[in-house]
Amino acid sequence: MAPTAGTRLRFKNAHSKKPQQAKKVPSLKNRIRGLERFLNRGGLADATRRAKKAELEQLKEEHGTKEQVAQDKKNAEKYKRPRFFERVKVMRKLRQAKNRAEQATDDAERAEHEKKFETYRKEMMYIYYYPKAEPYLSLFPSAPHSEEYQKRQKELRAEAVRRFEEEQPTEAFHHFCFNDGKSKDSSTAGESRPAVELLLKKPTKEQVKKQKKARSKRDRSGEKPKHTPALVDQDDDDEMPDASKAESDKEEDEEQEQEQDDFFL
Structure with a gap:
């Protein structure tokens, strides 16, 4: 049996309806203002007035705490x-x-x-x-x-x-x-590194992708890899050496320690 015109219309309306948007939650200021206006009205029962007053005091306390946290954050940043x-x-x-x-x-x-x-x-x-x-x-x-x-x-x-x-x-x-959270062994190891390793540059994501493509291309063609260190003034390289990998890992560890040591916020 073919669908009737009413059935087709109901399906059409069901698919064309926009998704319902979530109702906007009123802010603390608006809720406080609304309760104050409600309490200013006359003819309220005593139990209702007491309950609304308690709710108003709780909202004011929450608003004060929120304002204090915002002020503390502002001063800390300043x-x-x-x-x-x-x-x-x-x-x-x-x-x-x-x-x-x-x-x-x-x-x-x-x-x-x-x-x-x-x-x-x-x-x-x-x-x-x-x-x-x-x-x-x-x-x-x-x-x-x-x-x-x-x-x-x-x-x-x-x-x-x-x-x-x-x-x-x-x-x-x-x-x-x-500010001496690092061990002495790591500091002495960093100081005893040769000068060539100090010039090694941390590769970018684009360079790592190029290196992977170059390695896969060499594997297919059977060529031998070229070991060339990535110096500071070089933009493109074929392969990232082990020293640069160690340098990048060390820099990532230092960045994590710096994030954990962000004491003033």
């Missing part, structure tokens, strides 16, 4: 560079004080450098524990801070020392101060 530069500066002073204390010839000189080392260490605690919700007060300002800022900075220094003594993040703080 003051990331000043904090990083001051960390590098204090890190350099820490290393100098440590080396001079180890190389000191008499006790008085050693005690002087150890005292400086402890001072720089407390400055590093200040940077490490500085609250991200507040604008950063520099340790080395171009102009002196106001009395209010000096008082606040003194409080933050004391709070940083207290938190360090309470939490004792020895390993993380040591890495933050000296």
